[in-house]
Amino acid sequence: MRVRKLADFTGLAVVSLLITQVALFGQEKLEYPESKQVNQVDNFFGTPVADPYRWLEDDVRNSESVREWVDSQNALTFSVIKQLPYRNEIKARLTKLWDYEKFGTPFKRGERYFYFKNNGLQNQSVLYKLKSLEDEPTVLIDPNQWSADGTNALGGLEFSDDGKLLAYGVQKAGSDWRTWKVMDVETGEQLSDELNWIKFGSVSWTKDSKGFFYSCYDEPKSDEKFQGLNLGQKVYYHRIGDSQDKDQLIHENPENPKFGFLPEVSEDGKYLVITVWQGTDDRYRVLYQNLDDPNSKLTALIENFENEYSFLGNDGSRFYFKSDFNAPKKCILSIDTLHPEQDHWKVIVPESDDSMESAGIVGKNFIVQYLQDAKSLVKLYKLDGKYAREVKLPGIGTASGFGGRRDQKETFYSFSSFNRPPSVYRYDLETGISTLIREANVDFNPDDFVVKQVFYKSKDGTQVPMFIAHKKGLELNGKNPTLLYAYGGFNISLTPSFSISRLQWMEMGGVFAMPNLRGGGEYGKAWHKAGTKTNKQNVFDDFIAAAEYLIAKGYTSADHLGIQGGSNGGLLVGACMAQRPDLYGACLPAVGVMDMLRFHKFTAGRFWVDDYGSSEASAEEFNALFAYSPYHNLVDGEEYPPTMVTTADTDDRVVPGHSFKFAARLQAAQAGSNPVLIRIETKAGHGAGKPTAKIIEEYADQWAFLAKHLGLTPQFPSK
Secondary structure, three states, X not given: XXXXXXXXXXXXXXXXXXXXXXXXXXXXXXXXXXXXXXXXXXXXXXXXXXXXOHHHHOOOOOOHHXXXXXXXXXXXXXXXXXXXXXXXXXXXXXXXXXOOXXXXXXXXXXXXXXXXXXXXXXXXXXXXXXXXOOOOOEEEEOHHHOOOOOOEEEEEEEEOOOOOEEEXXXXXXXXXXXXXXXXXXXXXXXXXXXXXXXXOOOEEEOOOOOEEEEEEOXXXXXXXXXXXXXXXXXXXXXXXXXXXXXXXXXXXXXXXXXXXXXEEEOXXXXXXXXXXXXXXXXXXXXXXXXXXXXXXXXXXXXXXXXXXXXXXXXXXXXXXXXXXXXXXXXXXXXXXXXXXXXXXXXXXXXXXXXXXXXXXXXXXXXXXXXXXXXXXXEEEEEOOOOEEEXXXXXXXXXXXXXXXXXOOOEEEEEEEEOOEEEEEEEEXXXXXXXXXXXXXXXXXXXXXXXXXXXXXXXXXXXXXXXXXXEEXXXXXXOOOOEEEEOOXXXXXXXXXXXXXXXXXXXXXXXXXXXXXXXXXXXXXXHHHHOOOHHHOHHHHHHHHHHHHHHHHOOOOOHXXXXXEEEOHHHHHHHHHHHHOHHHOOEEEEEOOOOOOOOXXXXXXXXXXXXXXXXXXXXXXXXXXXXXXXXHHOOOOOOOOOOEEEXXXXXXXXXXXHHHHHXXXXXXXXXXXXXXXXXXXXXXXXXXXXXXXXXXXXXXXXXXXXXHHHHOOOOOOOOO
């Protein structure tokens, strides 16, 4: 019995249901929809490489054969999911847990405060305005009104300096493309302004609130909208009331179409600062222009891509940057544009033993957020660099927020941990006192759970930190269903923060573990670089060592260990299950980069060569990529763990062809009866803007899949 095409959906559903019933009781291997193979072979530095599923790279909107494949795979997957034990109970409990008021961190623009709030199960959070923190808030933007299914989302916002106008981005179906519009904050009236083809950028208002700078791409061809390379970004000035075709071109670099531009107006309104980037590494050039001088031209301040120079603000001609110039864990640097030579540069806040994550100027202070062994640490410094104080946080966890302006005496932040829902605080910059203003009310008892941090040795002896969270009273018997989640790339740090889905996993009786792998930013530049390009195998070694640690310490065993990761973390899961299929009981690779030889040929993929290298750059980089590329390292006849790949049809960050090809290859290679499924979300993208309803459905499917294959009998609170 072989499913070949979606000619008869009803027949396919019946076939899939029969197959599912057989598979659930372990009698024989699933019969998968046909994934045709083509004779495609590429040559890399003398090495021939087969790519039999190249046709699955085609955009699902433009290819009938890919659409049929997607439909038939989804029919099989959802028929299996429908039969999973406890799936409905898991969804019901997850929905109940999710149904609590969620408050964003307040911020002030002009004479008003603003914050986001979600009543509980709204698909998108709502933006509110109020004149004081004690006033009754009113709705400014409710994205839930934009689409019946909640797939249109707010994709960025920037207020004018006086707070009277708001520019905001609209994101559709999870795509990275944004359409920006303008609103009158007082009346809520939408103005006529509409700007299209904006991606990887925001807008920045001029001091007079008459317009703003923004960066965008030329309109792509219709068949390249979700897959074509993003090249030739340009900076424009838009005057309120004009149509986009009248916008003034400010800057472009046609000789270097890979350059991207982030325009920003200094808070005093005197300077336009353009940060020039070309990849995912924090290595920037910087241009600036004096907006007070009509004869001023853009001038290069930083002319190479050697270091990070993130603009924080200025005092007259003196610019402040967060930088790794001679400071791998970063510092705050000042450069006077009147004396831009390096021997005139000054370090204001020097490098610390802890990694500087972010910084900003609020009031008369630099507020600097550090990571201390992957936990938040926040300090204040005066503008001359003198240490002022540490912000006393409520515990070990993650703090975020701390935004504001130079004329403000307060800021706001949110704090959370694995077992602590987000709480919002007002911080008085003069007294150093934090005042709790919002506390999440979630249907669970934080005292029922334990969170700890351990350190383990990776393959080469490197000490790697890992957070472990679970219910109190856990018995270390080697049988606890455990979920190992990580990322390990792009200088991104994982910190202990609150997640309803992870809470439910622990509530059901599972253990959650999160290691801080090399490739992330937890310990600065050296930690990041140790997991990039030809060093990328260190990331997989760190993850494998984390799994081995959990097994050695009696938390779990291979049969009860699941692994999960998304995007670069999806690559992590794919590579590790290919290298050590014996080590895991189930795998959840999400929106992963699975073909490491061709990722740079689609949309944003070209940016990632900073972390991955390129199969076309050198034989050395090709060999490193080919050695771990998940799609290329699956072996026929190997018994791989039960796997559910997840992706979305409008993912234009990591195009779904990665997951399509990986799933097809894995289904063909798989020996034994362990299922290989791919769950393809419709009208969704890489993750940003995904509606609550879709998120709950996806997690319910994943947790039920893990429960089935890791031997978890879920525990639910008594009613």
